[in-house]
Amino acid sequence: xxxxxxxxxxxxxxxxxxxxxxxxxxxxxxxxxxxxxxxxxxxxxxxxxxxxxxxxxxxxxxxxxxxxxxxxxxxxxxxxxxxxxxxxxxxxxxxxxxxxxxxxxxxxxxx
Amino acid sequence: xxxxxxxxxxxxxxxxxxxxxxxxxxxxxxxxxxxxxxxxxxxxxxxxxxxxxxxxxxxxxxxxxxxxxxxxxxxxxxxxxxxxxxxxxxxxxxxxxxxxxxxxxxxxxxxxxx
Numbered sequence: 001x002x003x004x005x006x007x008x009x010x011x012x013x014x015x016x017x018x019x020x021x022x023x024x025x026x027x028x029x030x031x032x033x034x035x036x037x038x039x040x041x042x043x044x045x046x047x048x049x050x051x052x053x054x055x056x057x058x059x060x061x062x063x064x065x066x067x068x069x070x071x072x073x074x075x076x077x078x079x080x081x082x083x084x085x086x087x088x089x090x091x092x093x094x095x096x097x098x099x100x101x102x103x104x105x106x107x108x109x110x111x
Numbered sequence: 112x113x114x115x116x117x118x119x120x121x122x123x124x125x126x127x128x129x130x131x132x133x134x135x136x137x138x139x140x141x142x143x144x145x146x147x148x149x150x151x152x153x154x155x156x157x158x159x160x161x162x163x164x165x166x167x168x169x170x171x172x173x174x175x176x177x178x179x180x181x182x183x184x185x186x187x188x189x190x191x192x193x194x195x196x197x198x199x200x201x202x203x204x205x206x207x208x209x210x211x212x213x214x215x216x217x218x219x220x221x222x223x224x225x
Binding site: 004042 | 115144146152153154155156159161167170202204211212213214215216217218219
């Protein structure tokens with residue numbers, strides 16, 4: 001079945017640093033989503049991408065839909081402590097009815 | 112309601128017992144999904160309901176798992192004869208119509224089988 005890979009699996013950064021993470025697949029997807037999950041909560045949608053090459057921002061977050069349609073990237077600028085959490089990518093294929101989720105990138109921000 | 116509501120938030124059960132997990136989606140959302148998140152893992156698709164169509168059960172891991180959605184609103188996920196490997200967070204999500212615009216998730220039910 002379809003699978004997504006996320007890297008890095010985890011990262012420790014200093015407050016104020018920029019963060020980059022990515023999501024790759026062997027399959028083509030038509031929609032990419034990025035979610036953030038805080039401990040004990042459900043994932044919350046951050047950014048949705050619908051077109052290859054699309055670059056979308058949400059505050060300090062910027063995500064891109066890769067031109068091959070097999071990958072997506074999320075950047076966080078000037079990280080703050082509340083950015084701590086697990087970031088999931090999710091992809092929807094042309095004929096899919098449900099999103100496939102990656103295993104997540106766990107972000108820790110050191111003061 | 113304002114968000115997706117799941118109950119209970121935590122459930123501890125003995126191996127072999129049946130459990131029922133409830134999801135109350137956002138009012139007006141026709142699509143409802145159940146996912147499972149094992150410790151430190153990503154989200155595993157279980158089942159999808161869309162309106163009055165037959166549900167997509169392709170993600171259910173065994174015949175001990177079943178789900179229903181009554182009146183196009185509230186959904187119940189039932190796990191029969193629970194096993195320790197069923198321990199996980201069970202997340203419900205809903206969307207306005209199909210998956211395209213992304214889901215809104217509930218806070219999940221943390222199931223522990225002892």
